[in-house]
Amino acid sequence: LSHFGATMAWIWALTMLPLALSSLLFHRRFCSPELDSEQIGWLERRYVIRCALSGLGWGGTVFLLPDSLPVVQATLIAFVMLVIALGSAAAMAVSRAAYYVFVFPMLAPLAWMFLIQYRSDLPFAGWGVLAFLLFLLSFHEMCGRTLLAALRRQVCSEVLAREQQVIFDTAAEAIALVREDRIVKCNRRFFEMMAAREDEVIGTPMWVWHAEIGDWNRHRAAAAAQATAYSYVAPLRCRNGEVFWAELTGRAV
Numbered sequence: 325l326s327h328f329g330a331t332m333a334w335i336w337a338l339t340m341l342p343l344a345l346s347s348l349l350f351h352r353r354f355c356s357p358e359l360d361s362e363q364i365g366w367l368e369r370r371y372v373i374r375c376a377l378s379g380l381g382w383g384g385t386v387f388l389l390p391d392s393l394p395v396v397q398a399t400l401i402a403f404v405m406l407v408i409a410l411g412s413a414a415a416m417a418v419s420r421a422a423y424y425v426f427v428f429p430m431l432a433p434l435a436w437m438f439l440i441q442y443r444s445d446l447p448f449a450g451w452g453v454l455a456f457l458l459f460l461l462s463f464h465e466m467c468g469r470t471l472l473a474a475l476r477r478q479v480c481s482e483v484l485a486r487e488q489q490v491i492f493d494t495a496a497e498a499i500a501l502v503r504e505d506r507i508v509k510c511n512r513r514f515f516e517m518m519a520a521r522e523d524e525v526i527g528t529p530m531w532v533w534h535a536e537i538g539d540w541n542r543h544r545a546a547a548a549a550q551a552t553a554y555s556y557v558a559p560l561r562c563r564n565g566e567v568f569w570a571e572l573t574g575r576a577v
Contacts, residue, residue: 336381336388343378350374372422379426382408386433395445402434402449406456413460417467424461431457502574505529505544517570520563535559535567547574 350371354364382405389398409427416423431453439450492499498514500507506529515522518533531540539558547554555573562568 336384340378340381343374343381346374368419368422372419372425375416375419375422376425376429379429382430383433386437389437391441395442398437398442399446399449402438402453405430405434406453409456409460410463413464414467417464417471420464420468423464427457427460427464431460500530502530505531505540518560518562519566524563533560535561543572543574548576550576 435453498517500510534540543556553575
């Protein structure tokens with residue numbers, strides 16, 4: 325070890341361990357559905373501080389290495405640190421500040437080590453680390469934009485799904501989604517029309533609600549063969565046995 329000795333190495337290990345474990349706590353806290361905007365801001369600031377300390381810890385390993393460390397071992401350590409920095413670019417895509425305060429103190433000492441200590445053995449290694457740092461910043465930016473675009477699409481999809489659900493639930497006409505002859509989804513108006521509860525409707529064959537089984541089988545085949553909407557008039561039977569005539573419009577999807 326370097327002149328800091330084994331004691332400093334143990335201090336480094338004991339410092340990095342809780343920082344590594346704290347990432348799990350941050351993950352659990354960020355995923356909590358009870359978070360409000362104020363708590364998210366507070367957590368993000370703490371997360372940036374945690375990333376800065378972690379970056380300083382990894383960068384500090386350079387100063388714990390012996391001055392006479394062979395080039396092969398120094399290269400191996402540098403490779404491990406570069407891989408960690410690359411993986412963190414995607415893992416920290418949610419926060420530019422967190423990644424910057426992590427990667428700069430992590431790789432700056434590594435570049436300094438190669439530029440000063442191993443300048444004669446590996447003259448371009450230090451500049452290579454700096455070039456890789458620039459690549460990491462670009463890669464992190466790309467990951468962040470990709471994640472942001474995906475989140476925007478998800479939010480738009482969820483909003484659209486909620487709007488469609490509201491329209492579906494409040495429609496004045498009865499609507500049912502039928503798959504393989506069985507009802508898999510229907511709106512409130514359908515329950516009211518059939519005088520039945522949800523558990524009495526969902527999963528039942530559509531022909532059960534027809535007064536004549538042959539009507540459903542005949543019209544189902546015709547609707548499946550037609551590209552446009554298909555309408556027919558047939559007698560239906562409520563849960564209580566009452567029969568009424570209704571106009572049904574269906575379309576294969």
